[in-house]
Amino acid sequence: MIPLIKPYITQEVKDKVCAVLDSGYLTEGPVTQEFEQCVRDYIGCKHAIAVTSCTTGLELALRALGVGPGDEIIVPDYTYPATADVVSIVGATVVIVDIIRDTMLIDYAALEKAVTPRTKAIIPVSLFGNPLDYDRLKKIAAQHNLKIIEDAACALGASYQGAKVGNFADITVFSLHPRKFITTGEGGIIATNDSALAEWMGSYKHFGMGIAPDRLATQFERIGTNYKLSNVLAAIGFVQMRHINKLLNQRIKLSGAYCELLMGNAEIIIPQTTHNGIHSRQSFCVYVKDRDLIIKKMREAGVETQIGTYCLHKQKAFLRNDRCRIVGEMPESKYAFENCLTLPLFDELTEENQKYITANLLNQLKSN
Template sequence: MIKLSKPYITDQCISNVVEVLRSGNLVQGQFVNQLENDVKSYLGVKHAFAVSSGTAALHLALIALGIGPGDEVIVPAFTFPATANVVELVGATTVLVDINLDDFCIDTSKIEQAITPKTKAIMPVHEFGQAAKMDDIIQLAQKYNLNIVEDAACALGAEFGSKKVGTFGELGCFSLHPRKAITSGEGGILVTNKDDIAEKVAMYRNHGIVYKDSKLDFEVAGLNYRLTDFQAALCIPQLEMLTELIECRIKQANFYNDFLGCTSNIKTPVVFDNRKMVFQTYHILLSDDINRDLLIATLKEHEIEVNFGAQALNALKYYSNKYSYKYSDCPNAFRARVQGLALPLGMHLNDADIKYISSTIKKVLCKY
């Protein structure tokens, strides 16, 4: 079976983990510190916090901004539910805005009409490793005095203009899940350039602990969102190879484009001149006459694992029940959910695999 994705775990990754396990120092040790420093250097930010998941990073971001009951947060309708779930967890109101079907990111032309006096933040998602239109989002945030929390879970290394995503807003949140380019198993990174926000993140990440005058105290009811040292140790060699890992994905995406780009019932990913896409996922959009779920099953019979890309939040039971969202409220998100398809990508593949996957898809689609 050609897997949809597979973590790239080197011998050095394994050696690092063994070193930590043998040391007995399993939590918040030297490798966590190194990972945080390496991320700060890579992104050019003042503060980076390794946390237990990308969801934890998003949750901490909203807590650090003081967002809660009575506040509204704008979220793209097409994303993994964690983006909106953390809004619900802090007691705020989720306001969904549709996406566009070129980059699968929030449609910035539709954000302003969703802003109310209760809006406190915009949470753009850099979907599939593609940067959202951050210039438009920054302009709106400044106009209405809104915070920006970037969900860059899929997009470590992606750029808008000459700047890396996750560094535009008050906070940026990354995932280290196994589907991502680099992984710690479960894990995440939260970054910020603001000292006051960093102080709150550090406190809430670790049970509300604060050290003053060499004395420990608990100033808030905090959480345990720490990353273990052996998870950080697993991740560091991959981070050192990130440029190579991204280049591999871009090369494979270009290969897919060569094979699938002229197929009439497939829309391949759009590449923009002023954005660097890192292709966490190679996501195609099928024409409406294609039964996407049947195609998934057929490709599985050919030993190819594929899957849908993300969820249309307006179609999920929780959000449709609570907010009375209908499919028609965010039609692009719904279409992306039912006609989108994620293809295998990563260092576990070679050119022959990409050619086989592409040719098999074209042969199956010829029957439609």
């Protein structure tokens, strides 16, 4: 079976994890801080804050910006439900708009139309690692006085106009779930250039603690929670970050090979990368007809493929939620939900694997 993904777990990763276990320091600590430093240096942002997941990071971001009941937050329909869950969790109203089929990203015009005097922030998603059109988003945000929280769950490594994702939104949150190529098993990391927001989020995730020279002087300055990322998990991400350029280049190379192997086939549409952006290729996705049948048949042929992600407007969680406004019919999101197919992509995928996968996909499409 050719799997969809395979986390990058080398002897170097195992040695670092074992060293942490041997140290006995298992909670958040110096290794988490080293990992945060690596991410900060890589992105070139001022602050990177490790948390337990992208979802808790997004919730933290909303709380840091004071979002709560009565506020509206706009999100795209085609995304993992966590993007919208967090809005409900803090008691605000989630406003759902369609996407653009070509890029699979939020429809900027629909987003702007959905703004009301209650809109406080937007959560655009750099889905699958495709960076957003930040120029356009920032213009909309400035015009309507909105904050941008980017759900960059899949976009660590992506860039736009020469700068890494993590530098454009007020707060950007990445996932470190094992589907992502830098993973800590479960985890997330927040990037921001705003020191006041960073200080608040760093404290809130740590029981609301203030910065103190020693334990005796500790003050709990605010009500907080525990979203800390343990040294054990951070060790995995820390070693992987040493290799991020190699891993990212490999994903870009493998995606290029997929494009070449699939190009010129009318049955397959390859979504576009945002103009002036570099896609981190968290997932390599195409649009095909009869997608569900293809997933089944490819599995029988030894290839694991998957859907892209979900449509919020089809989920009971949001249909039943009276603090949820679905704007329009969502034809583009529905199309993506029904036709997007994700192909295997991981560091060790070989040329032979890719030839087998694409030949099999083309055969399935022809025989349907």
